[in-house]
Amino acid sequence: MAKQRSKRYQKAAALVEGGKTYGLDEAVAAVKKFPAPKFDPTVTVSFHLGVDPRKSDQMVRGSVSLPHGTGKNVRVAVFAAGAAADAATQAGAEHVGFEELIKKVQEGFTDFDVAIATPEAMTEVRKIARVLGPRGLMPNPKTGTVTDDTAKAVKEVKAGRIDYKLDKNGNIAGAVGRASFEDKALVENAQAFIDSVIKAKPPAAKGNFIRSVTVTAAMSPGVPIESNVFATI
Known part of the structure; x- marks a missing residue:
């Protein structure tokens, strides 16, 4: 039996024209007109890609x-010691440490959104990959989260850098702001994300790389974006 959608969701869905694709400006405007919940919802851009997630040479990941x-x-x-740990603390990282922080994670602590590590610390951090990996928290050089410049990494993450990775169904999604943002800010954030995913196309990917893109707010329907916004050569 299909799950009954909430009245708020149904009202939002009525604002999206069936079968139509929207320009990015139009899509953002539509999302901002959705009936508001009792919180400031996150606005998300989601992609469905024409790659095979089972093949390592077609993996898509990056940061923007x-x-x-x-x-x-x-x-x-931040998993670091010495000067790198001090720099991370000064840059505003909530949790900084090395062996003691690794032990804490081994015991189940994952009360953070991003993990950063120095290359030196990665030997030990790999021991908790089974905890961090499934939660998308494992530091990776490709996303700038394995670095000796911990202060820069912390500042970039807190300033609005998002990391993304292809899931097992060929999808990528990322938060590009809140519904309370100005339209222009959401459009520019969304376009930056779209451009980054386009650039992350692996050489092994053939045919139609990006099959669809939608913009949505939390607990609301997706608004499909017209293909010229994300067309690739």
Whole structure:
């Protein structure tokens, strides 16, 4: 039996014209007209890609710094020692440490949104990959979260950098702000994300790389974007 959608969802869905694709400006405007919940909902851009997630040479992952941030307070954990640890603390990381922080994670602590590690610390951090990996928290050089410049990494993450990775169904999604953002800020954030995913196309990907893109707010229907916004050569 199909789940009954809430009245708020149904009202929002009525504002999306069936079978139509929208320009990015139009899509953002539509999302901002959705009936508001009792909180400031996150606005998300989601992609369905024409790649095979089972093949390592078709993996898509990367990071992008959004020009207007995400509107979210990002909690950062940094695995480092010495000067790199001090720099991370001064840059505003909530949790900084090495062996003691690794032990805490082994015991189940994952109260953070992004993990950063120095290359030296990664030997030990790999021991908690089974905890961090399934939660999308494992530091990775490709996303700038394995670095000796911990201060820069912390500042970038807190300023609005998002990391993304292809899931097992060929999808990618990322938060590009809050519904309370100005239209222009959401459009520019969304476009920055779209451009980043286009650039992340792996050489092994053939045919139609991006099959669809939608913009939505939390607990609301998706608004499909017209293909010229994300067309690739």
